[in-house]
Amino acid sequence: MPADRQLPWPLRKARVHEVFGPGARAFAAVFSAAARGDVLWLRESWHGEMINPGGLCRFLDVSRLLMGQVPTQADGLAVMEEALRDGVIPAVVLELTRPLDPKQGRRLQLAAKTGETTGLCLIPEGMGSNAAETRWHVAPFFDPQADSTPMRWEITKNKQGTLGVWNVRWDDQTHRLHVVPPAGD
Amino acid sequence: MTRRIVCMWFPRLATDRVLRARPVLGPFALTERHSNTDRIHCLNVQGEAEGLHRGMSLADARAFCPDLLSAPARPDHDARFLRILGRWATRYCPWVGPEGPDGLVLDVTGSTHLWGGESALLQDMHMRAERAGLTLCVGLAGTRGAAWALAHHAQGIADPGEEQAALAGLPIAALRLEAQTVVRLQRMGLRTIGDLAGTARAPLARRFGQGLLLRLDQAMGQQPEAISPEADAPHYAVRLSFPDPIGLSGDVMVGTERLLAALCEKLKAREAGARVLSLTLRRVDQGSQQVELRLAAAMRDPARILPLFERGVGDVDAGFGIDQMRLEASVVEDLPVQQVGAVRKADPDRLSDLITRIGTRIGLENVQRFLPADSHIPERSFLISPAAFATPGGSWSVMRPRPLSLFPPEPIAATGPRPPARFRWRRMSLSTGRATGPERITPEWWLDDPNWRAGMRDYWIVETREGRRLWLYHTPQNPGWFVQGEFA
Numbered sequence: 001m002p003a004d005r006q007l008p009w010p011l012r013k014a015r016v017h018e019v020f021g022p023g024a025r026a027f028a029a030v031f032s033a034a035a036r037g038d039v040l041w042l043r044e045s046w047h048g049e050m051i052n053p054g055g056l057c058r059f060l061d062v063s064r065l066l067m068g069q070v071p072t073q074a075d076g077l078a079v080m081e082e083a084l085r086d087g088v089i090p091a092v093v094l095e096l097t098r099p100l101d102p103k104q105g106r107r108l109q110l111a112a113k114t115g116e117t118t119g120l121c122l123i124p125e126g127m128g129s130n131a132a133e134t135r136w137h138v139a140p141f142f143d144p145q146a147d148s149t150p151m152r153w154e155i156t157k158n159k160q161g162t163l164g165v166w167n168v169r170w171d172d173q174t175h176r177l178h179v180v181p182p183a184g185d
Numbered sequence: 186m187t188r189r190i191v192c193m194w195f196p197r198l199a200t201d202r203v204l205r206a207r208p209v210l211g212p213f214a215l216t217e218r219h220s221n222t223d224r225i226h227c228l229n230v231q232g233e234a235e236g237l238h239r240g241m242s243l244a245d246a247r248a249f250c251p252d253l254l255s256a257p258a259r260p261d262h263d264a265r266f267l268r269i270l271g272r273w274a275t276r277y278c279p280w281v282g283p284e285g286p287d288g289l290v291l292d293v294t295g296s297t298h299l300w301g302g303e304s305a306l307l308q309d310m311h312m313r314a315e316r317a318g319l320t321l322c323v324g325l326a327g328t329r330g331a332a333w334a335l336a337h338h339a340q341g342i343a344d345p346g347e348e349q350a351a352l353a354g355l356p357i358a359a360l361r362l363e364a365q366t367v368v369r370l371q372r373m374g375l376r377t378i379g380d381l382a383g384t385a386r387a388p389l390a391r392r393f394g395q396g397l398l399l400r401l402d403q404a405m406g407q408q409p410e411a412i413s414p415e416a417d418a419p420h421y422a423v424r425l426s427f428p429d430p431i432g433l434s435g436d437v438m439v440g441t442e443r444l445l446a447a448l449c450e451k452l453k454a455r456e457a458g459a460r461v462l463s464l465t466l467r468r469v470d471q472g473s474q475q476v477e478l479r480l481a482a483a484m485r486d487p488a489r490i491l492p493l494f495e496r497g498v499g500d501v502d503a504g505f506g507i508d509q510m511r512l513e514a515s516v517v518e519d520l521p522v523q524q525v526g527a528v529r530k531a532d533p534d535r536l537s538d539l540i541t542r543i544g545t546r547i548g549l550e551n552v553q554r555f556l557p558a559d560s561h562i563p564e565r566s567f568l569i570s571p572a573a574f575a576t577p578g579g580s581w582s583v584m585r586p587r588p589l590s591l592f593p594p595e596p597i598a599a600t601g602p603r604p605p606a607r608f609r610w611r612r613m614s615l616s617t618g619r620a621t622g623p624e625r626i627t628p629e630w631w632l633d634d635p636n637w638r639a640g641m642r643d644y645w646i647v648e649t650r651e652g653r654r655l656w657l658y659h660t661p662q663n664p665g666w667f668v669q670g671e672f673a
Contacts, residue, residue, distance in 0.1 A: 022653060025589055026673030038536065045551065052670065053555040053567045054587035059673075062555050063577035067569070068543060069551040079543050086542075088535040140673070141652040142618045149654065149673060170673065 007166045007179050008134070008155070010034045015133035016084075016108045016119035023138035023151050024122045025051070026059075028093045030170060030177060031120050033060040035091030040083050042076045043095040045069035058172050073098055080119060081107055087115030095122045105131030134158045141167075150180060187345040189303070190412070191291040192332035193274065193310065194322045195267075198287040199227035199258055202266045205318045212250050215258040216243050226258040230320075260286070272417075277306065282414040288336070290329055292412050303342055326351065329412060330404030334359035334378070348405055353379030360400045366393055378404070419455055421514035423447045430469045430506025437466065437498050437507065438491070444512040445487040458483030458520030464494065466501055467509040474501050479549045481540035481573040482533075483518040489538060496545050540572055549573050557581050561626050562637070563591060563669070585624055586646065588656045588670030594636070597657075599666040604645045604657055610668050615649040622646060623659070639663040646672065 011017050011031060019027045032039040039060070041051070053062045066089070070076040073096060080094045100108075100121075109131050112119050121132070128135050135157035143150050154165045167180045195201065199215050212232035216223040223243035235250040246253055263286065271289055274281045277300070280292035293306065300306040307323050314321035324335025326343035334352055335341055338359040343351035352359065355378050358367050370393075375381050381389075381401060390398055402408035423444050431437065441464060452458060460483050464476040476497035484490055540552050549571060556568040557579040566587075599605035604620040622645035628637035640662030648654045656670035 022671075023673065029589060029673060049590050049592040052563065052587055052589060052591045053557075053581065054563065054583050055589035055591075055670075055672065057581040057583055058586075058589075062581050063579070065555060066540075066572055067553040067555070068547065069553065070547050075547055079546060082542055082546075083539060086535070086539045088539050139652050140654055142648055142650050144618065151673070152652075 007153070007164075007168070007177075008158070008161055009177065011118055011120070012133055012160070013118050014113050014116045016105070016112050016121060016131070017134045017136070018121045018123050018128050018132040018157075019136040019138055020123045020125045020128070021137045021139045023140050026140070026151060026170075027136060027138040027153070028120055028122055029056055029059040031118075032065065032091055032093065033175060035118070037090045038064050038066055038088075039091045039093065040066045040068060040080075040089045041093045042068040042070055042079055044073065044076060044097065045071060047095075059170065059175070077104055077108070081111040083115075084108065084111035084117045084119050085115045087117055090117050092117065092119045093122065094119070096127070097124065099123075099127035100129040100131075102130055105129035109133070128157065132157060133160075186295055188292070188294050188327055189297060189345070190326060190329050190332040191277070191293050191306075191310075192284060192288060192324045192326075192329070192336040193291065194284070194288040194324075194333075194336040195270070195314075195319055196287070196322060197227060197229060197320045198267065199260075199263050200229045200232075201319045202263060203256060204229060209254055212237065212253045214243070214246060214253055214255045216255050217258045217260075223255075225255075263287075271414075277310070280412060280414060282412045284333065288333075290332065290412050293325075307342070328404055328406045329410045330361065330400060331406070333361060334404060349382065352404060353377065353382070357381060360397075360404055362397065362400060366397060369393070370397075419451070419457075419517075421448060421451055421457075421459070421517055422511060423451075423513075424509060424511040426509045427507070430508045432503040432506045434498050434501070437501070437503075437510070438495065440510050441494050441498065441512065442487065442491055444510060445490055448512055448514060449485045449487045449490070452485040452514065452517070452520075456519065456521050457517045458485045459490075459514035459516070460518050461514070461516035462490070463513050463515050464497070465511040465513070466503075466507045467511070468503065469505045469508050472504065476501060479541070479544060479573075480537075481544060481549065481552075482537035483520045484537075485520060489534070493538070493541055493545060496542075537573070544573065560629065562629060562634070563587065563626075564636070565629075586672065589673045591670045594658070594667035594669045597666050597668055600664065602643070602659060602661060604647050604659075605666065608666075610655070613651070613653075615651050615653065615655075617647050618650040619648045620645050621648075639665065644669075 056062055068079055070079055076094050080092050083089050083092045108119055134155055137154045137156050138151055140151050148169055150167055150169045153168050155163050169178045169180050171178055200213060212235050213229045214225045214232050215227045217226040225239050225241045225246055228237055237246045237250060243255060271281050271283060274289050274291055278291050278293045278296045282290050284290040297303045297306050300309055303325055307325060310323055311321060322336045322340050324332045324340060326332040326335055326348055327345050328348060331343055331348040331352055334355050335343060338355045357370050357375060359378060386398060399408060403410045425440055425444055460480055462478045465473055467473045478493055478497060543552055552572045553569045554572045554575045554577055556570055556575060558566055558568045560566050597608045597610050599608050604617055607616045623643035625641060625643050627641040639660040642658040642660055644656060644658045647657050654672035655668050657666060657668055659666050
């Protein structure tokens with residue numbers, strides 16, 4: 001797959017996207033940082049794992065972040081739809097644990113279109129929805145030379161474009177995303 | 186028209202209030218704690234008949250009367266009960282004020298004939314108080330002082346202009362004097378009000394000050410004394426009754442709209458905003474259903490509040506129909522009128538509306554914000570607080586890199602103070618590519634945290650060759666290795 005294409009970033013507006021893989025949360029953090037305004041991050045309240053604002057402040061101003069603890073995935077979807085449709089919060093992130101049926105995915109897309117907001121679903125591997133605009137696989141990789149934190153972003157589904165793989169690096173100082181040329185392997 | 190004042194005294198207001206809800210046959214007392222001793226605050230009739238009195242210590246009272254039942258006094262509830270009684274007493278006249286902690290004073294000038302004369306008025310008061318289970322003493326006179334004296338010491342009516350004759354035989358204490366003054370007057374041989382009124386005024390004033398003579402003159406009507414009723418606390422509740430029961434949620438919403446308009450008008454007049462609204466729907470079968478709406482910010486705009494009720498009203502079971510609706514703002518906050526600016530900023534109202542809507546679904550306390558906290562312990566370096574009650578702010582300054590996700594420590598098999606070259610975590614075999622550390626964090630000794638019983642921790646950032654970047658720690662005092670977080 002050619003790796004020299006332009007990275008389709010930021011994510012297309014008024015759409016809902018999907019991401020999976022071990023670096024999905026970092027992808028969501030970069031996505032939140034790109035949004036202008038508040039970010040709503042929804043997750044089910046039974047998760048033992050929590051988001052650490054100390055780590056998140058590398059990416060964005062944590063005071064922009066609203067966390068929603070939802071009891072079930074159905075509530076999470078309802079809240080996400082409500083927030084997407086309202087349009088006052090430009091970016092909504094939802095952590096999913098079960099696959100969406102086509103109707104649910106479509107409803108999210110319609111809500112995002114109405115509110116002109118962007119949504120991102122963090123999905124378990126292999127549980128993507130057909131309605132998603134793009135689907136990304138994100139994994140961190142080890143760079144033996146430099147002391148940096150590179151990630152490998154692969155787009156595995158794209159409704160309006162081609163697929164591709166990019167190596168990216170987040171710059172803490174400038175709060176910008178840099179595409180790095182692939183290592184010679 | 187000559188002034189006529191009624192003084193109502195409830196001598197056992199506190200116990201009567203408690204016993205109305207839970208009657209007791211034997212002696213009963215309410216106790217209050219004064220300087221490490223429980224003392225009797227109020228007694229019922231049976232308790233007084235046993236020879237107990239107010240101010241007695243509870244231990245002594247138990248010795249006199251082993252079957253005494255007691256409960257702690259609640260002066261705040263008593264005060265509220267007295268306010269309710271004051272509201273009830275406006276049935277006799279519009280001018281009702283409080284008289285001490287256990288009495289009311291009513292200006293019944295010109296309204297006694299509505300009750301068939303003065304004695305009929307007092308009889309009606311006695312009858313109703315008895316029916317409500319309250320002990321009542323009443324005095325009616327031309328002045329507030331004389332009415333008080335009669336209520337507390339004689340009961341009855343002093344005819345217009347006859348105050349002096351009616352009070353002559355009453356003890357000095359009926360003049361609302363301090364206990365010390367009463368004792369000193371009694372030592373001088375002045376026991377009744379008649380004695381006092383017959384004494385030369387100048388020596389009395391020199392000895393006891395103007396206060397004594399003022400009280401005497403007030404009782405006799407030579408000095409004016411005003412009755413000042415407290416303004417009622419604003420009451421933010423409205424209701425609506427229907428001639429025929431309704432059941433469609435659209436109809437209920439229209440009813441709610443009408444109630445909201447009236448309620449918001451009230452809120453606007455006082456520059457207040459509702460924070461919690463509760464809508465009570467009473468059904469034909471006497472059942473009632475409640476819809477509670479907690480708002481993310483104080484609000485008084487009916488058009489904005491109404492859509493927020495939709496979800497709650499949709500869940501209501503109307504049964505055979507709803508015939509009464511009541512809307513109450515149970516928590517009210519100040520909401521001053523804001524200046525209208527020329528420049529429109531980002532709309533904070535829309536965000537709080539959205540938070541409210543989300544809150545009606547998942548609970549307002551589940552929409553949260555992170556606030557920075559002052560601690561080196563990773564789990565305690567931030568606070569989570571409901572977004573509706575937190576203002577975003579504070580600076581997030583992080584000295585050392587911190588992981589993006591934190592989880593409860595997961596043990597891995599490794600030994601030694603350096604991170605292992607190879608280890609297994611979550612059924613993955615990982616090998617260390619680069620390890621940065623250690624960063625030593627010691628437990629906060631002033632807080633006993635069971636997770637930190639193993640002592641201090643040496644944290645390492647481990648970049649594995651497989652890609653994952655993990656936050657490992659070693660507990661040197663209690664050797665072991667754990668994974669606690671993952672970096673981006």
